[in-house]
Amino acid sequence: MSLNMKVEQMMNFHQFEIPTAIKHGIGAINYVGEEVKSLGVTKALLVTDPGIYEAGVTDPVVSSLKESGIDVVVFNKVEPNPPVRLVNEGSKKFKEEGCDGLVAVGGGSSMDTAKGIGVEASHEGSVLDYEAAEGKKPLENRIPPLTTIPTTAGTGSEVTQWAVITDEDREFKFNTGGPLIAAHLTIIDPKLHVSMPPHVTAMTGIDALAHAIECYTMKFAQPITDAVALMAMEYGAKYIRRAYADGEDLEARYGMAQAAMLAGLSYGSESAGAAHAMSQTLGGIIPVAHGQCVAAMMGPVMEFNWKGNPEKFARMAQAFGINTSDMTTEKAAKAAVNWMYDLVDDLDVPTLEEQGVPTDQNTRFAKEAMKDPQTVGNPRDLKEKDYVWIYDRCFNQKAKTL
DSSP states (O other), X not given: OOHHHHHHHHHSOOOOOOOSEEEEOTTGGGGHHHHHHTTTOSEEEEEXXXXXXXXXXXXXXXXXXXXXXXXXXXXXXOOSSOBHHHXXXXXXXXXXXXXXXXXXXXXXXXXXXXHHHHHHHHSSSOGGGGOSSTTSOOOOSOOSOEEEEESSSSSOTTTOSXXXXXXXXXXXXXXXXXXXXXXSEEXXXXXXXTTOOHHHHHHHHHHHHHHHHHHHHSTTOOHHHHHHHHHXXXXXXXXXXXXXXXXXXXXXXXXXXXXXXXXXXXXXXXXXXXXXXXXXXXXXXXXXXXXXHHHXXXXXXXXXXXXXXXXXXXXXXXXXXXXXXXXXXXXXXXXXXXXXXXXXXXXXXXXXXXXXXXXXXXXXXXXXXXXXXXXXXXXXXXXHHHHHHHHHHHTOOSSOOO
């Protein structure tokens, strides 16, 4: 990064807030009832997906809430890439049942759905009216007390100030957010993560690393987000293979839970980069799993981006556990890229083609990615042809070593 670029970053008006109380530990789930009650909640809408609900993962949460005298209304209809209509349905139930709080149990889809419900519960109209885009309404009110309980270690939505919602009419995923949408409390218990199968551990874990990598290298980075991003990378690099290989490894699960949360904090009030611009816009067109999509894209995105900030890419190599003492900055930066390619191989992440993404629509996908506001924060300038190059690289990763 040139001196002028560094000075320009220093002159930006930055903001970093943590509206969410973070409570964690093995067995932390036992305290859910009393913690939610302390927020003044008397009737909670439990937001989760059918699989988690039917597997009984939410049972201890419901029991704890009821033991603390909190009535529970279940909304277990969450879908991947949650659409506006789902949020509308959830907020209608919230209002009709007279709920005064939200508890989200699950991955990013459950937590983002709950945030969207909170927006509609505290504002007029639909969550669609509050898209984070020019000409749209800003959020004006704090959402009802929201407690997030992640069952995956990936999105970091438990602490982020964003919700990603799908507008099915436009085939577009949009963000809504700011400090007013953030959870009031998150309870992180790695015991809830042991049920994650290896492929979910892989895609959510790399998604967490992607948040940290993109936020660390983005043009809007600031010291506090750099600090949590680097720690997220260190935890992720140390524990992700262990968590993937042995789902019952509680130390690894704890480490990955911390990595996801820290990476979520690295978002701050800012943005990510090309991988998330691509995955979010692609996910509005094709029903791909977000984390899995990001994981397949990270190697090519990092390969394109390292020239935009070689010093930070070299520092990431150290966070990944690579001995860079005898390397030039360029060699260390490239080592970080190769590390990601190796990780994706080790964790058997399906290619985009294997995920059902057609190989003949890269120009369309590139045009959509250019519309995503996260493009602006990418460490290397992006044009449509660059997104086409990255997509082409995603479909042709055979000669991958730099």
